[in-house]
Amino acid sequence: MSGEALIQLSGLRKTYNVGLPSEAEVLHGIDLEVGLGEFTAMIGPSGSGKSTLLNVLGLLEQGTSGNYHLSGRDVTSFTDDERTRARHAIIGFIFQFHHLLPAFTALENVMLPALIGTSNGGGVGAALTPARMRAQAAELLDGVGLGDAMDKKPHELSGGMQQRVAIARSLILSPRLVLADEPTGNLDTHTSDGIFELLRRFNRERGTALLIVTHDPLLAARCDRIVELVDGLIAADRPNAASTSEAPSQAE
Amino acid sequence: MTLGFELTVALRFLREGRMQTALIVGGAAIGVSVIFFITAVLTGVQQDLIRRVMGSQAHVVVKPQEETVTPLVANSDVERLPSIQARPQRLNSIDGWAPMAHLIEITPGVRAVAPVATGAALAIKGNTTRSIVIIGTELDRYLRVVQLEDKLKIGVFDMRPGDAVIGIDLAHDLGAVLGDRFRVQNAEGVSETLRIRGLIDLGSRGLNQRNVYADLRVAQTLLGIPGRVTNLDVALNEMIQADAVASRLRAQTGQLVESWIQTNSFLFTAINNQNVMTYLIRTFITIVVALGIASVLVVTVVQKRKEIGILRAVGATRRQMLSVFLLQGGIVGAAGALLGSVMGLGLVVVFSRILRNAEGDPLFSLHFDFRLIGVVLVAAVVLGVLSAVLPARNAARLDPAQAIRG
Numbered sequence: 001m002s003g004e005a006l007i008q009l010s011g012l013r014k015t016y017n018v019g020l021p022s023e024a025e026v027l028h029g030i031d032l033e034v035g036l037g038e039f040t041a042m043i044g045p046s047g048s049g050k051s052t053l054l055n056v057l058g059l060l061e062q063g064t065s066g067n068y069h070l071s072g073r074d075v076t077s078f079t080d081d082e083r084t085r086a087r088h089a090i091i092g093f094i095f096q097f098h099h100l101l102p103a104f105t106a107l108e109n110v111m112l113p114a115l116i117g118t119s120n121g122g123g124v125g126a127a128l129t130p131a132r133m134r135a136q137a138a139e140l141l142d143g144v145g146l147g148d149a150m151d152k153k154p155h156e157l158s159g160g161m162q163q164r165v166a167i168a169r170s171l172i173l174s175p176r177l178v179l180a181d182e183p184t185g186n187l188d189t190h191t192s193d194g195i196f197e198l199l200r201r202f203n204r205e206r207g208t209a210l211l212i213v214t215h216d217p218l219l220a221a222r223c224d225r226i227v228e229l230v231d232g233l234i235a236a237d238r239p240n241a242a243s244t245s246e247a248p249s250q251a252e
Numbered sequence: 253m254t255l256g257f258e259l260t261v262a263l264r265f266l267r268e269g270r271m272q273t274a275l276i277v278g279g280a281a282i283g284v285s286v287i288f289f290i291t292a293v294l295t296g297v298q299q300d301l302i303r304r305v306m307g308s309q310a311h312v313v314v315k316p317q318e319e320t321v322t323p324l325v326a327n328s329d330v331e332r333l334p335s336i337q338a339r340p341q342r343l344n345s346i347d348g349w350a351p352m353a354h355l356i357e358i359t360p361g362v363r364a365v366a367p368v369a370t371g372a373a374l375a376i377k378g379n380t381t382r383s384i385v386i387i388g389t390e391l392d393r394y395l396r397v398v399q400l401e402d403k404l405k406i407g408v409f410d411m412r413p414g415d416a417v418i419g420i421d422l423a424h425d426l427g428a429v430l431g432d433r434f435r436v437q438n439a440e441g442v443s444e445t446l447r448i449r450g451l452i453d454l455g456s457r458g459l460n461q462r463n464v465y466a467d468l469r470v471a472q473t474l475l476g477i478p479g480r481v482t483n484l485d486v487a488l489n490e491m492i493q494a495d496a497v498a499s500r501l502r503a504q505t506g507q508l509v510e511s512w513i514q515t516n517s518f519l520f521t522a523i524n525n526q527n528v529m530t531y532l533i534r535t536f537i538t539i540v541v542a543l544g545i546a547s548v549l550v551v552t553v554v555q556k557r558k559e560i561g562i563l564r565a566v567g568a569t570r571r572q573m574l575s576v577f578l579l580q581g582g583i584v585g586a587a588g589a590l591l592g593s594v595m596g597l598g599l600v601v602v603f604s605r606i607l608r609n610a611e612g613d614p615l616f617s618l619h620f621d622f623r624l625i626g627v628v629l630v631a632a633v634v635l636g637v638l639s640a641v642l643p644a645r646n647a648a649r650l651d652p653a654q655a656i657r658g
Contacts (some may be wrong), residue, residue: 051657060565060653081569095656099562103268113566115257120569158330169566 005069006177006209007057008035012066014052027050028232029066036176037207038244039200041220044229050213051181053229057211058091058179060085065069071176085122088113090206092170096182098163100154100169107150110168119175125173133172140168144198160191167198171208178202180212184219196222258572261563262579269552273584276548280588280636281595283541284628287534288596291624293603294530298523302491304455305519306512308463310366310397310485311494313515314356314501315508318342343371345480352505353484359504361497363489364396367481369471375418375464376443377426377434384422385462387437388471389485397487400465402450405429413467416446419460420453422443436464438474446470474492542639549577549643555652560647561655570648577644578637585636589629 014027026049034040044050055061056068059075062083068076071090078086093115100109114133117125125133140149144164154162164185170178180199184192196219203210212223220226224243226235266273346352354366365433374381391411395401401409405420409431416436418428428434437443446466454460472478490495494511502509513520535572553560560573 055653058565060656081571082563083566084569087565093565095562099558099656101264101559102563103264112257112563115260116563116567117571119257120567120572122567124567 005033006036006038006071007211008067008069009033009057010067012053012056012063012068014049014056014061015064016173018064018224025064026232027063029054030232030234032179032227032234032237034211035207036201036209038209038211039203039224040209040211040227041223041225041240042211042213042227042229043215043217043220044235048229049232050229054179054181054213055212058093059087081121085120085124088117088120088122089124089174090176092173092175092178092214094163094166094170094178094180094183096185098166105151105153106141106146106157106165107134108136109154109165110140110172113169113172134177137168137172140171141165144168158191160187160194163191163195164198167195167202171192171202171206174206175208177209177211182213182215184216191214192219228238257568258575258579261576262365262583265552265556265576266580266583269555272548272552276545276584277587277591279544280541280585280632281592283537284589284592284632285595285599287537288593288624289599289603290530290533292596292600293607294526296604298526301523305516306491308398308400308403308454308459309512309515311488311491311512312345312486312501314352314484314486314505314511315482315510316346317506317508318344343475343477343482345369345477345482346484346507347480349481349484350571352507355504356484356486356501359497359500361488361490361493363487364393365487366390366393366397366485367468367484368394368485369468369475369477369481370473371438371471371482373464373474374437375422375426375434377428377432378438380426382422382425383462384418384436384464385457385475386464386466386471388468388475390468394465394485397485403452403454405451405453407448411465411467412447413470414445414447415449415467417450417452417465418448419463420451421457421460421484422464423448424461425449425461436466436474438476440476442444442474442476444470444474463504538635541588542635545581545636545639546642549581549640550646552580553577553643553647556647557650557655560650561652564650564652565656573650574644574648576639577647579638581638581640581644582633583636584653585632585634585639586629588636589625589632593625593628 009030009032012024012027012030015023015025017023032051042050044054052061056063058079059070063076066076067074070086073086075083075086100106101112104112111133114125114128114136117123117128128136137148138147141147144167146161146164146168149157149161154165156221157165167183178199183199186194187195199212200222202208212219214220220239222243224240226236226238226240227234326554349367353367355367356362370385373384373386375384391409395409404417407417409417411417423429426434428448430451433447434446435443435445446464452460452463452465454463468481472480475482486497486501488494491512494513498509498511501507564570564573610629
């Protein structure tokens with residue numbers, strides 16, 4: 001495997017409800033390669049298969065056919081356990097509706113992936129002491145500007161703050177890849193800017209590769225590469241030279 | 253958060269769903285307390301009953317064989333139905349009882365043996381006459397067979413020749429008090445004068461009106477069987493093994509051997525039936541509690557779909573999710589058992605004051621078996637975990653992609 005490639009996807013097809021009258025192929029053969037540390041936007045209309053592709057890339061779902069190498073390993077026919085551990089070791093997730101656990105504080109939410117590592121058999125984070133986990137989580141929350149809100153429960157936080165917690169959570173195990181599904185989807189433009197800046201910063205500082213699914217063309221325009229999906233196929237894949245992390249907010 | 257992932261999440265989920273948790277813990281607690289209560293009451297009532305009925309009885313009694321009539325029929329070729337007159341029973345007695353008593357004493361399962369000469373007689377004081385049963389024995393040995401000390405109301409257990417300990421109702425009937433003398437006379441007119449050294453309450457009016465305990469030799473004289481006994485009373489280590497030991501003794505001694513289970517078959521059957529009923533009730537309560545825990549957890553899994561999906565997405569394996577819900581079942585079971593034990597203890601205390609028997613004593617004594625709490629606790633945890641198997645499997649099988657989307 002090429003040392004630089006993080007994602008190598010070839011000929012990926014995904015069919016739902018195989019064998020049923022409602023059988024439908026959503027992805028019709030996707031070839032995609034993403035390198036370490038890349039900052040990529042994935043755009044496309046609703047129903048183009050973006051979320052499905054993201055789920056397959058994130059090992060939440062398996063393709064019906066095709067090959068997938070993640071970080072040099074052939075994960076195409078991994079079992080559920082193997083996919084879960086690979087997900088835990090390599091990937092961080094940020095969802096549109098931030099998806100924090102309401103019963104846990106911000107700090108505990110950030111610690112969760114590390115805590116899971118103590119008993120999921122994958123070994124990632126297993127060596128961390130609780131104190132060390134706590135310290136790392138606190139550091140990350142500080143980094144996203146929530147140093148004062150660590151012991152708050154999600155319902156006590158604004159939408160933007162919750163999304164910052166989710167970002168901190170996605171980074172706790174220093175993943176090589178963070179998958180973000182409409183991370184700014186339900187936030188106002190000012191808050192969106194802040195979130196985007198954070199993602200940019202972590203990409204720059206930690207070399208974390210980001211793949212951001214978005215509807216927002218302005219946000220996509222600030223990424224280094226734009227992959228456009230139409231009807232389950234990659235319609236366009238271009239580097240975006242115009243991207244700049246210091247781009248001023250153009251939204252009104 | 254230092255408890256490990258599964259326990260942390262399990263506890264947090266339970267705390268988050270306070271209402272549901274309270275409901276299942278409450279349900280489990282009520283179930284446990286009822287099981288506790290009926291077990292304590294029944295054990296108490298049964299022990300009370302056994303103590304009452306068996307209080308003045310030996311576990312096993314060895315008696316001589318009854319005399320039977322063997323018709324002398326010459327080998328006739330004519331069929332006939334002989335009319336056989338049963339013969340009246342003389343007072344049968346065992347000769348050479350001492351070696352037999354020793355033989356019985358060394359039989360496995362036997363705790364103590366006492367020689368007894370017992371039969372009917374009359375008690376006479378002034379112009380009052382009462383029919384009595386005289387029980388002559390060697391006191392030291394007899395007290396090891398039958399627990400009589402605690403039934404003594406006044407006086408002492410002192411039975412030298414010429415002394416007697418009699419039932420309180422007999423004393424009342426005779427108009428006698430402690431220290432009084434009365435006469436005991438047999439059918440042939442032979443009589444002995446005995447001094448009342450103690451009054452005893454055997455818990456039954458019939459026995460209290462009739463029983464007179466005296467020295468073995470006095471009874472032997474009165475009953476006309478000098479040197480012999482009418483039966484050997486035997487106490488066992490485990491009274492429930494009476495039948496087994498009885499048949500062993502029957503084979504060894506060749507005498508008529510009766511166990512308390514035979515002579516009190518009504519009691520034994522009643523206790524057995526009661527136990528079967530309680531067992532059934534306990535089983536049904538257990539099933540209801542298990543179904544309650546399972547149904548609430550099934551709902552919890554549905555409500556927590558999204559959170560389960562998130563945990564799976566960020567790296568929790570199916571096994572971990574399974575454990576989270578199995579643990580919840582176990583925790584709920586343990587909490588229910590602890591709370592239920594306290595409630596059960598409360599019920600036992602309250603009802604031991606309210607429920608009383610005919611004599612106004614508590615219907616069951618308050619010896620709460622604390623080992624039961626340990627047993628119930630372990631059983632409740634196992635039950636909780638088993639009840640959680642179905643919901644936990646639902647949680648583990650949840651497709652994270654779908655759970656998050658929906």
